[in-house]
Amino acid sequence: MRQNLVAGNWKMNMTYQDGLALVSEITNMVADEVAAPNAPQVVICPPFPLLHGIGKLLPQGSRFHLGAQNCHHKESGAYTGEVSAKLLASIGCEYVILGHSERRQYFREDDELLGQKLKAALAAGLKPIFCVGESLDTREMNETFDFIGKQLQDGLFHLSNEEFDQVTIAYEPIWAIGTGKTASSDQAQEVHAFIRERIARAYDAEAALNTTILYGGSANAQNARELFAKPDVDGGLIGGASLKSRDFTEIIKSF
Numbered sequence: 401m402r403q404n405l406v407a408g409n410w411k412m413n414m415t416y417q418d419g420l421a422l423v424s425e426i427t428n429m430v431a432d433e434v435a436a437p438n439a440p441q442v443v444i445c446p447p448f449p450l451l452h453g454i455g456k457l458l459p460q461g462s463r464f465h466l467g468a469q470n471c472h473h474k475e476s477g478a479y480t481g482e483v484s485a486k487l488l489a490s491i492g493c494e495y496v497i498l499g500h501s502e503r504r505q506y507f508r509e510d511d512e513l514l515g516q517k518l519k520a521a522l523a524a525g526l527k528p529i530f531c532v533g534e535s536l537d538t539r540e541m542n543e544t545f546d547f548i549g550k551q552l553q554d555g556l557f558h559l560s561n562e563e564f565d566q567v568t569i570a571y572e573p574i575w576a577i578g579t580g581k582t583a584s585s586d587q588a589q590e591v592h593a594f595i596r597e598r599i600a601r602a603y604d605a606e607a608a609l610n611t612t613i614l615y616g617g618s619a620n621a622q623n624a625r626e627l628f629a630k631p632d633v634d635g636g637l638i639g640g641a642s643l644k645s646r647d648f649t650e651i652i653k654s655f
């Protein structure tokens with residue numbers, strides 16, 4: 401179901417104590433506000449060891465949800481150091497980020513592996529937040545749409561209609577991640593509209609209308625309102641600015 405959504409991806413930041421304190425601040429600051437009709441769902445994606453503790457701090461039945469930053473592609477087994485989707489679901493995780501450019505780049509995650517991870521996540525009842533996005537070189541060679549079209553086609557569109565219903569897409573231009581260089585709201589809208597058009601082609605018009613598409617890449621309290629005002633931008637996947645309660649809360653209120 402399409403919805404306004406803001407997800408905070410803490411990446412490899414925070415200690416246990418700092419993480420709990422940050423979430424308490426955020427939930428208190430947001431709880432003080434009367435939720436506007438278009439107020440977003442909020443997903444907190446801390447590192448694995450913080451998930452359980454933070455899950456206990458999120459008000460039950462509220463707009464706050466727990467998300468993981470990754471999962472393994474097998475249900476269980478001898479995979480030292482890995483975490484299964486089933487375990488994540490059992491501690492209250494509802495979402496999992498898959499296909500983030502940092503995992504594609506540093507951990508060599510390719511479409512085939514991501515396909516298996518998507519299936520594992522969906523089988524465990526998790527909702528994937530599937531990331532796509534081009535490098536600066538790709539953009540400068542005017543190959544952005546071909547590149548993202550291929551990421552969607554090879555990485556995501558093998559899912560059945562029922563499976564695809566559970567997926568949120570995040571457009572994250574790699575050149576904007578952690579660089580302070582945000583895509584303009586027009587650049588974001590152009591790619592989001594393209595993604596929606598490709599969904600309509602792969603599935604149908606209803607699926608395209610119903611898919612939540614987030615923008616990620618140096619989104620912050622100053623630029624969120626303009627980005628979220630675009631018709632095909634349904635919210636954000638926020639990195640650096642999700643680590644500061646005031647900034648993240650401002651972003652949540654930017655609809």
Ligand SMILES: O=C[C@H](O)COP(=O)(O)O
Binds near residue numbers: 500576579618
């Ligand atoms: O997952 C989040 C994105 O990589 C964006 O990170 P950033 O907001 O620090 O640029």
